Amino acid sequence: MRRRHELCDLLDERRPGYSLPQPFYNDPDIYALDIEGVFNACWLMIGFSVELPKPGNYLAMTIGRTPVVVIRDRAGAIRGFFNSCRHRGAQICQDGTGRAAKLVCPYHQWTYGLDGRLLHAGAMPENFDANDHPLRPIHVEVVAGAIYICLAQTPPDFAPFRRALEPMLAPHGFENAKLAHQYVLVEKANWKLVMENGRECYHCAANHPELGISFPIGISANMSIEDDTRMRGYCQRMAAHGLEVGPTDGSWWQIARFPLNEGMISMSPDGAPLVKKPMLDLDGGDTGSLRFSIEPHNFCHALGDYAFMFSVLPVGPEETHVVAKWLVHEDAVEGVDYDVPSLINTWDMTNRQDRDLAENNQRGVNGLGYLPGPYSPKAEGLVLRFIDWYCERMRAHIGAPSARIAEVA
Amino acid sequence: MLQQSAAAHTEAGISVRILPYDVEVFVRPGETILEAGLRCGVALASSCRQGVCGTCRLHKLSGEVEMHQNGGLFEDEVEDGDILACCSYPLTPLVLEWA
Ligand code: FES
Ligand SMILES: [Fe+2]
Numbered sequence: 471m472r473r474r475h476e477l478c479d480l481l482d483e484r485r486p487g488y489s490l491p492q493p494f495y496n497d498p499d500i501y502a503l504d505i506e507g508v509f510n511a512c513w514l515m516i517g518f519s520v521e522l523p524k525p526g527n528y529l530a531m532t533i534g535r536t537p538v539v540v541i542r543d544r545a546g547a548i549r550g551f552f553n554s555c556r557h558r559g560a561q562i563c564q565d566g567t568g569r570a571a572k573l574v575c576p577y578h579q580w581t582y583g584l585d586g587r588l589l590h591a592g593a594m595p596e597n598f599d600a601n602d603h604p605l606r607p608i609h610v611e612v613v614a615g616a617i618y619i620c621l622a623q624t625p626p627d628f629a630p631f632r633r634a635l636e637p638m639l640a641p642h643g644f645e646n647a648k649l650a651h652q653y654v655l656v657e658k659a660n661w662k663l664v665m666e667n668g669r670e671c672y673h674c675a676a677n678h679p680e681l682g683i684s685f686p687i688g689i690s691a692n693m694s695i696e697d698d699t700r701m702r703g704y705c706q707r708m709a710a711h712g713l714e715v716g717p718t719d720g721s722w723w724q725i726a727r728f729p730l731n732e733g734m735i736s737m738s739p740d741g742a743p744l745v746k747k748p749m750l751d752l753d754g755g756d757t758g759s760l761r762f763s764i765e766p767h768n769f770c771h772a773l774g775d776y777a778f779m780f781s782v783l784p785v786g787p788e789e790t791h792v793v794a795k796w797l798v799h800e801d802a803v804e805g806v807d808y809d810v811p812s813l814i815n816t817w818d819m820t821n822r823q824d825r826d827l828a829e830n831n832q833r834g835v836n837g838l839g840y841l842p843g844p845y846s847p848k849a850e851g852l853v854l855r856f857i858d859w860y861c862e863r864m865r866a867h868i869g870a871p872s873a874r875i876a877e878v879a
Numbered sequence: 880m881l882q883q884s885a886a887a888h889t890e891a892g893i894s895v896r897i898l899p900y901d902v903e904v905f906v907r908p909g910e911t912i913l914e915a916g917l918r919c920g921v922a923l924a925s926s927c928r929q930g931v932c933g934t935c936r937l938h939k940l941s942g943e944v945e946m947h948q949n950g951g952l953f954e955d956e957v958e959d960g961d962i963l964a965c966c967s968y969p970l971t972p973l974v975l976e977w978a
Contacts, residue, residue, distance in 0.1 A: 524953075524955075525953065526953055569953075570933075571933060571950060571951055571953045571956065572931065572932060572933055572950065572951060574926075574932050574933055574934065578926075579926030579927065579932045579934050581926075581927060581931050581932040583950075589931055589950075590926070590927040590929075590931045590932050592927065
């Protein structure tokens, strides 16, 4: 396949420590390979178990070109399926949220149980066996209320990530939370530019003055604070509460608890908590943030009073959806304990500023004048890590034995 | 009210009004609401006709039905007044809504 050879050459061409050659940011063939090699292959973070409170509640979305649906079954377990009917392939649930006692294809009403079994298919011949046509499952893992999916037949090992995240996230009570707000931000930029931007705070001091009030935007390789004395004090305080600080990581995930700026309790316009009923009721919500993120596409912050999720879903070579969600304690009453405009203010402003930065980056990268440039090891360590991870992943994808056999044949 | 429902129990069957079309059909004994609706030319969607697929779902604004569904609706949806026309028989005059 021609585009595989070209991708291989381009990967070889990339200079270590530098941003990617231009085609990685705008070429439709490489985009298609990104979907195959990354989004069809990796674990993705799509939301929270509390978004599916009752049996039949579902969350449907398109990953690359693949519609999937994640649903709570009658026994209460969260399952996922490819959202394509086994009859002639029509999409079953429209993207978004809803509730269904059965999954019914809108085309010819083939009807599936919430376990994926085909229960009704009209006008099929006697020898048609419904058991041969269940919905095809996808992998789903729920960690302390956070939902991860993987479209691959054989997903990357999830166990180490679960082992690390579960004890650190569990105290935040995501299972006793509710979705306070969500939206999708459309960004005219390649998904990798959106992610590169999200993996560094080199740009923060100039571009995110609001976030900078609470968020430690100092130049550091991994968004941690550099004041050792403060960090030691924070670690001791967290340890006293039995809260692990980390940092801990694997090749495709990172988890760390870190303190906010001096005197700041939440990521808010003035550092004060935004929700009267905290999710983590310790030290008046002053527990910093638990940041957990996965390559290729996500980070979350779990604060004392709310949690924020940021996941990107690519929709084209130069278009990306940013899915943003805010969680608060389930007993927090809107208009009494919190209000949405204040709750989302800091991250909403940050998201929109970041969108402008990514779109501006895309325009410059598309130009004749673009040449890959060097990342700052000091300030862009996580970007470098993301891009190195991406290059490795794509090498593994195109170097798969089946592809080599195909080439020889 | 009593008088009205008595009038609605004619030999032609039990009165079922379906909004927003505002048509009235008389469901004969042994007939489902879906069968009666189709007999009278009301545009009702259906597929499995055995209470599984939920395609024939209607919302009940008033009245009582006997329903033999097969999982097409959750119990709480039934409590909220949803019915499946293919497997529901009116016990009293009904006002239904196609939503
Ligand atoms: S037609 Fe399938 S439930 Fe009524
Ligand atoms: Fe930013």
